[in-house]
Each structure stands twice: as C-alpha cells, then as structure tokens.
Amino acid sequence: xxxxxxxxxxxxxxxxxxxxxxxxxxxxxxxxxxxxxxxxxxxxxxxxxxxxxxxxxxxxxxxxxxxxxxxxxxxxxxxxxxxxxxxxxxxxxxxxxxxxxxxxxxxxxxxxxxxxxxxxxxxxxxxxxxxxxxxxxxxxxxxxxxxxxxxxxxxxxxxxxxxxxxxxxxxxxxxxxxxxxxxxxxxxxxxxxxxxxxxxxxxxxxxxxxxxxxxxxxxxxxxxxxxxxxxxxxxxxxxxxxxxxxxxxxxxxxxxxxxxxxxxxxxxxxxxxxxxxxxxxxxxxxxxxxxxxxxxxxxxxxxxxxxxxxxxxxxxxxxxxxxxxxxxxxxxxxxxxxxxxxxxxxxxxxxxxxxxxxxxxxxxxxxxxxxxxxxxxxxxxxxxxxxxxxxxxxxxxxxxxxxxxxxxxxxxxxxxxxxxxxxxxxxxxxxxxxxxxxxxxxxxxxxxxxxxxxxxxxxxxxxxxxxxxxxxxxxxxxxxxxxxxxxxxxxxx
Numbered sequence: 337x338x339x340x341x342x343x344x345x346x347x348x349x350x351x352x353x354x355x356x357x358x359x360x361x362x363x364x365x366x367x368x369x370x371x372x373x374x375x376x377x378x379x380x381x382x383x384x385x386x387x388x389x390x391x392x393x394x395x396x397x398x399x400x401x402x403x404x405x406x407x408x409x410x411x412x413x414x415x416x417x418x419x420x421x422x423x424x425x426x427x428x429x430x431x432x433x434x435x436x437x438x439x440x441x442x443x444x445x446x447x448x449x450x451x452x453x454x455x456x457x458x459x460x461x462x463x464x465x466x467x468x469x470x471x472x473x474x475x476x477x478x479x480x481x482x483x484x485x486x487x488x489x490x491x492x493x494x495x496x497x498x499x500x501x502x503x504x505x506x507x508x509x510x511x512x513x514x515x516x517x518x519x520x521x522x523x524x525x526x527x528x529x530x531x532x533x534x535x536x537x538x539x540x541x542x543x544x545x546x547x548x549x550x551x552x553x554x555x556x557x558x559x560x561x562x563x564x565x566x567x568x569x570x571x572x573x574x575x576x577x578x579x580x581x582x583x584x585x586x587x588x589x590x591x592x593x594x595x596x597x598x599x600x601x602x603x604x605x606x607x608x609x610x611x612x613x614x615x616x617x618x619x620x621x622x623x624x625x626x627x628x629x630x631x632x633x634x635x636x637x638x639x640x641x642x643x644x645x646x647x648x649x650x651x652x653x654x655x656x657x658x659x660x661x662x663x664x665x666x667x668x669x670x671x672x673x674x675x676x677x678x679x680x681x682x683x684x685x686x687x688x689x690x691x692x693x694x695x696x697x698x699x700x701x702x703x704x705x706x707x708x709x710x711x712x713x714x715x716x717x718x719x720x721x722x723x724x725x726x727x728x729x730x731x732x733x734x735x736x737x738x739x740x741x742x743x744x745x746x747x748x749x750x751x752x753x754x755x756x757x758x759x760x761x762x763x764x765x766x767x768x769x770x771x772x773x774x775x776x777x778x779x780x781x782x783x784x785x786x787x788x789x790x791x792x793x794x795x796x797x798x799x800x801x802x803x804x805x806x807x808x809x810x811x812x813x814x815x816x817x818x819x820x821x822x823x824x825x826x827x828x829x
Contacts, residue, residue: 353584359511362673362681363747365434365740366583373584375598377516378427381581381663382574382602384519386610387526388652388660389471389634390464394570395614396633398563404547405619407560412611415564419571420603422721422804424596425728426575430582431595433738436670437579437727439747443738443824444730445769447746447753448760451675452769453727456720457576458671458688463713465664465692466699469504471634472661473497473696476653478638483646496653497696503658505689508665509682512584515662522659529648530613536645537617540624548622554794562796567611569717569800571603575724577667592736665689677747711782717800718776722769722807729811730765737826754823764818768811776803 353359353372361370385391398408429440438453445452477493486492507514551559582595617637621627626640641649669685676684742753746760757763779789780799790796 353511353513355513355517356510357513358509358682359513360681362684363435363439363670365744367434368586368588371431371434371584371586373512373516373581375585375590375594378578378581378595378598379602379606380516380523381519382599383606383609384522384526385660385663386607387522387530388468388610389475390468390660391570391607392610392614392617393471393633394567395611395616396618397566398559399547399615399618399622399627400633401552401559401563402548402550403556403559403563405543405545405615407547407556408563408615408619409612411560411563412567412608412615415567416571416604416608416611418564419568420600420608422568422572422724422728423575423578423603424600425731426724427578427582427595427599428592428731428736429727429738430579431585431587431590432736433579433583433740433743435579435583435740435743436667436674437576438671439674439743440579440738441723441727442743442746442755443734444727444762445765446757446760446762447743447755449757449762449766450746452766453576453723454671454674456716456723458668458675460573460576460713460716460720461664461668461671462688462692462695463716465504465661465668465688466695467713468661468664469497469500469692469696470699472500472653472658474653475634475638475649476500478635479641479646479649479653482638482641483643483650494697494700497693497700500654500658500661501689501693501696503654504661504665504692505686507658507662508669508685508689511666511681512581515666516581518659518662522655526652526655526659529652530610532648533613533645534616536642537620537640539620540626540640541616541620542623543619545619545623553796558794558796565798565801567608569721570611571607572724573717573720574603574607575728576720577663580667580670661692665692668692674747677749711784714782714797715777715780715799718780718803719773721800721804722772722776725772725804725807726765726769726811729808733812733815734825737824754821757821762820764814764820765811768807768814772803772807772810775806776800778802 395412398411433440438450438457441453442450473496476496477489480492481489507518553559553562621636627636665688668688669681672684672688673679673681739754742755745753776799778787779802780787781790781795781797786795
C-alpha cells in the first residue's frame, strides 16, 4: 500500500467524476475521498484506445520495412514487452500526488521546471490526436467511398474529420469517467471487428511470408532492431499520460503492484495485440501483392476488404479513432491548463481540441504539415524518454515520497516549498535531461536529418534509446555528486 507520507493539501473543490457529468477537477490535487477509479481501468484505457488504425499501423511498419512475418512478429512482441516495462512504473506517482505526471515531475525538475513535462505531453498529445483523426477519418472515408462507390473521397474525408473532431471534443470535455466508459465500450465492439478481420484477411495470409528482401535499414538485423524500438517507444510514450488516469486511483485502497500490473498488461497485450493485428494484415496484403510500402496501409486495407466487412472498417474509423484521440486531447487539456493555470480544464480542453482540428484540416491540404508531424513524433521520443527515465529513477530514489501541497505552488502563482530549488528549477534534473536529449539527437534519423551516430549505424533511428540510456547513467551520478536537499527525500525510515 502507498504510505501516508505527507498530509493532503487543502481540499479541492467538490466534483463528481461520473458518466454523463463534466469532470470539474483539473491538475489541482484530487482528495483521496474523491478518487473512484481502479487499476483495471488502466488496462481498459490502453486496450480500448488502441483498437484503432493510428496504433494498429505501428505493426504494419516491420513488414513495410522488409521483414518476413515471423521476424516482424518477434519484433512486435519484444518491443511491446520492453515498452510495457518502461510504462509500468509511471503510474505510481498519481495515487501519491493526486495530480498528473508532468505536475508530479516538479519533485525532480522543480515546480517551474515541470513545465518541460507539460510541454512534452501537450505537444505529443496534440500530434497523436491529429494522427488518430487522420487515420480514423481516412479509414472512414475510404470505407464509405468503397461502400457507396464514390470515386472522389475528398468530401467524405473532410466530413469524417469533422464528425470525429466533434465527438472527440464532447467526450474529452466530459472527462475521465466518460473516457473510461468509451474505452470499455470499444473492447467488445471494436475488438469483435478485429477478431472477425482475422478470418476476413486470412485467405491472403501466409505465415511463411519471407518479406520483400529489401531491408529499409540495410540488413535484417538492423531493421528488426528498429522495428522493435518503434513498438517499444510507442508503448513507453504513454508513460507521460499514465498520471492522467492514476490520479483518480486511491493509494490507500490499491497497491503499487496492482497499478504496475495493469499498465504492464495494458502495454504488452492491450497495445501489443493491435500491433500484431497490423503485422498480420500487412503480411496478408504484401503476401497477396495488394500492399505497398508507400504509407498507404489504411487505403490498401480498404481496397482488399470484401464489401460486407466495410461497415466494420467504418466503425473502426469512426468509433475507435475517436477513442484514441480522446486519450490525447484529454491529456492535452490537462497540460494546457498546467501551462496556463488561469484556464480551467474544460476551457483548456476546448482549446486543445480546436488546435487538433485545425492541425488535421491544414494537414489535409498540406503534405508538408503531415510530414512535419511525422518527423516531430520521431524526434519527440528523444525528448520524452529521458524525461520518463529521470522521473522513474527519481521516484524510486525518493522511496515514493511527495509533498502534494508543494507541487501545487506554481499553479497557485506562489513561490517556495521543498520543490522550489533554484528559482523553481532543479538544475541537476534539468541539466541531465538536456544532456541526454542532445546525446539522443546525435543518433536520430528521420526525413529531416540523419545524426552522425545514426549514420554509423546504417541510418537506424537509435535516438530515444541513446537518450534514455544516457539519462539512466547520468542522473544517479549527478544526484550523488550534487546531493539534493534532505527534505525532498522525506522523513527518515
């Protein structure tokens, strides 16, 4: 059980996190008595929100990179397991602090320095939300065009984006309980569509599919590593969001182990399962000559689908695309309210949803915007993974001790507290994060540039792996050389 190491800050305004009601609590501390969620909901969110093409497409990449089915499947399993292991401990702060992970990270970066986490999660969530609406809208529009024999799918695509954006905004504004309910609904419904899809695409599938023989990263080994890292970074990237959900879990009622198990299983099976469906269908498309490596997975899938199964793809594009985007815009709303404290969660969420919609429509008419978002998400791993590593190590080193009231100083426009450090910044944590990130960028590889380290590794994008490893080595060394104030470690024993 979570020890009661610090008194709760003054009680936040009363609110009810119930289905059909608007969640009224933002990044302020949620009192224990108001926390009604449970660890099983973590699995539901990760699983239900992953039954969508923006997640499924991750499993398509290993096949598109040139791997055969079995090597691709092994890369998905290994990558999902590694990512889930990094994700699991990121749910332990929320029950102790009663707020989300970026605000909780003020314990390690300073109450002003935690703005790094808020910016990382806000921008990542915005990009992922746009990606979810893009892929969901493309699937919906492509399926509608096939079903009604429409030659030009531009108008259906624009309409699909609008419908998805409205639904995403509605559920995101309603808040946590409604988001969980949406993910719960996705599991039996969208899950059934994917299950039936296995039989639909099975005729074109051959488990012995050997791959194209033309490896995207020069060799089979390098391509396998990159594929596994892609899956791992995708799962691990949800570590920043974990506190959005676990802040609603009572640390007095639920153990650390139950929270970590839920996140571990959610990452490994809840996200890894949809990855694998993407790998299976990609192998079926490539093996039957109906797939291409030009990034058209969703459209290729629609074209290869029998007309009677098209409604299932329409549902996956509409409902599942919405479910995933809600996770992102909900998180963006929380972090926007953290960056601009005078905005309430609802106001900040409306701003976030509006920005996501604008990004989607601009990206529809400008390929440069879509390409920029893709590169941004690649680079973002170099910034976010070392942040996650520092927070995880810091949590363990502090033995899970937090002062919830001191974490809220910045949000109240005040100064002081045990996490004020130097003008609100913990120089040690910030410096390690900056150095690790710069080191990772030297090994990054994307459409914009190839770092010197990546060039030596056959242009493989190893940025996030290097950045995370650097943080894991440098942070423990830095806090030993520059000891932190004893009060941040909590009372003795």
